[in-house]
Amino acid sequence: MSSLPRTFPLLSCEQARAFEQALFKGDSQREWEAMQRAGKALAAAVERDFLELAEWPEDPRLLVLAGKGHNAGDALIAVRHLVEERPDSHVTILWASDPNEARPHVQQARGELGRCRVAKLEEVVWTTEGALSSPEPEYDVVFDGLLGMNFTPPLRSPYDKMIEWANHRDRHFGMRVAVDLPSGVGDAEAPGAFRADFTYAMGLPKAPIEDERNGEWVGRPELLDLGFLNAGVELPEVQACWLDKRDALRQLQHLRPADSHKYTYGQVAVIAGSPQYPGAALMCMGGALRVGPGLVTGIVPHMLSSRLALALPEVTWMPVAARPDGSLEVEAVRAAHMMASNRTKCIVMGPGLVADRNALFNITRIVREITLPLVLDASALTPEVVPAVLGRHPQAGPVILTPHPGELKRLLDRREDGFDPQQVSDFCARHRVILVLKGRITRIFDGESMIATAAGGPVLARGGTGDVLAGMIGGLVAQDPGNCRAAILRAVAWHGAAGDALATRFGQASPRTTELIDYLPMVLRERIRRV
Template identity: 25%
Template structure:
């Protein structure tokens, strides 16, 4: 069965909202599906829906509204907390709607000693658990803790929304978790539900579709950006990434553009290692750049000792922009690759990947179609479905992440595939690929390679779209860099 993580589901939810499928619509679909499953399984009875203050509670409120329209069911609702403490607007709106429905009783319980809680649990035939959502850690607070205990002791049929409420304390190896007879999860099976610590509490598991847009899962969107690990309020210099750019020789602008894009994406420190003939020019682009001068007019083997020290002092290496394709450059690149832990390879550095005797642990490559054809020694397909398979296969065989640039970017780690549709034809101007490499390097410092590459493609294209709105076909790569922070603030 195809499965995703809870984090991926949150990304999909946010991407759906960006496309226009609002959270309240998904909540309606989830609650409606819960109601239908109950109606299909039971001929009648007294149903108690116990809801928390998050979106799991919202799903329960919707289910209650649908169920109470069927006279064979007597529906009661308990909110653990009060209406003012409901955390999302969607859940609050659905709770307030219940007063206009044929609900038998609606109670707000804030005290674990409230007799209403135990009395209503005792009187129920079926209990629906909508108390807690995902990501619960630490000790369960009251009144949720008492509710979980009372539900487990009730002997009633228990249906859990998304997952049984509670957690397993890894330190004490103790758990406080509802033991469900049926767990209803949405869209796809969640990988976390298959873990041994959870599986004993699930009972039967049903996966219900809720009308998620396929585009929201396949294409990058704002949800992917929200999942990024970025600078925290208490971070200090270096924690958001030290990035080494190795480029220049044949050209000076390319590594400077990559470096500036890296800084705008949030990296703390960016160092450019460039041949002596272009180092001063690169330094003149911005006082924010640290430039280390290499030995000659092209990257060469004599630079390896200095580059080794620089690699050790940085978290990520971004290499290839403006190097030129001399034979010695390619050979030197192939010797640098094994020195790196995290690496972004672009443009002139890509041939060095084939020559390298050993590869580092985390590699992202950012070729366009012609460069991809060159390193594969096969033409890159125009057809998007075939192109997807080409990227997936190459990434799997070489144990890396490929970000194939195009009208639709294709990103794969050899297993998962993401697409990106941001960007425009104005970005065919020189330098935008260098900007993309820089963004990727900054994100790779604090994120897994697949996430870094997919989000970099989105940010680069979205920044290009904002720049195009201002400049039209006169946009420059520097205009794209200036819009990166606007996209990141989304």
């Protein structure tokens, strides 16, 4: 299980155009077949992700903002798949110009949709903001198929007016879907574009979806694999890639050897918790338990162990001396050394810990003295602790940092929000760490390259989900300590997939963080096959 999950290169729009030209070589039939695959994959993704908003109505109202190019064709094919099982659907196609001027494949997709049995199919050409019926209807899903990766700024009429109109219809639109890229987003910085909830990249991810400056327009990016990596066309070398989440999950789906035992799957120790934040320790260890290590040991302040043991009896507990507020004493350092000499393969440290001067001194000692792979989260992510990594033995295992943007800001000593990817990469190279930056897009930096992915979405925007991820990374590293990067990528993909499943079941607002842990085994039950 040691090979890295597959990644896709993040290509500029110019590079993606060159790739598609080399792939299709002007073959109209191959383009049409690819468009059919794209539309079908888009429909399946929208069918799934709409459930984060609501159950599908029997009579959905779908709106397609259609330009002349192939993105409109992808959207029309997707709508056809969605309405085939919903004959009471209402479909409106709002064309930017005369639909008879659209490209041939768009005309084909339009014709196929026109032959579907639906309650209503309306085609309107944009003229003014009053192009649609009055009062304006509400739409469950809106597809942006206006412009594609061939776009160059500025936005011209009527696209600028259509996008402005769409972006001011929050009360009328349920789910906003961008096909490949939001209209108005390209290689150049986008001062304005279609504001999507989900952007589905077709075949290969385009670099603008990862650019944080486009986050307002892109929403949640998702890659729809159309088999382009297997097409035999050479791809350019790039330093930034997009994780194939399905491949990462597929690597976790295997039967264990019949003669294995608990020590086959490693032992992870978690140093966490305080009287104020006992739940952080529980969530971290709960995440670790669910990913399958043979043993999980909790090193916690002595006043917590008996209560925590009732909640997680599978964990072996090692209570250590602490001050009344939970600040760890030197006994925690001795406990870490004991675990390091007793089959432990990884230590996770930080969730819920007190971060006063005394505790930080002992945390810093553990970082410097313990040679096992370490996962540092929450209270262990301070400018006082991280430099200790440079004092570790040259043969020590990797140190993995898991900050959210606020913690990264503290580590980099930045005053302004946001981050510079090159600065983060330089920080990793200078401190010899791997950094998992959590956020709308999760990015994994190792000082040489960056791998990005987006999964889980806003349902993970609640306290404790990062503690779960830290435990998961530690539990998977313990099983494969010689390949920490692969373990990290699998953990990030698994964590996000559980978030996606949780949101489609309960929506984005209502779940509890601990329910995320319960969804971890469920997302591995579906057999995942390569495209």
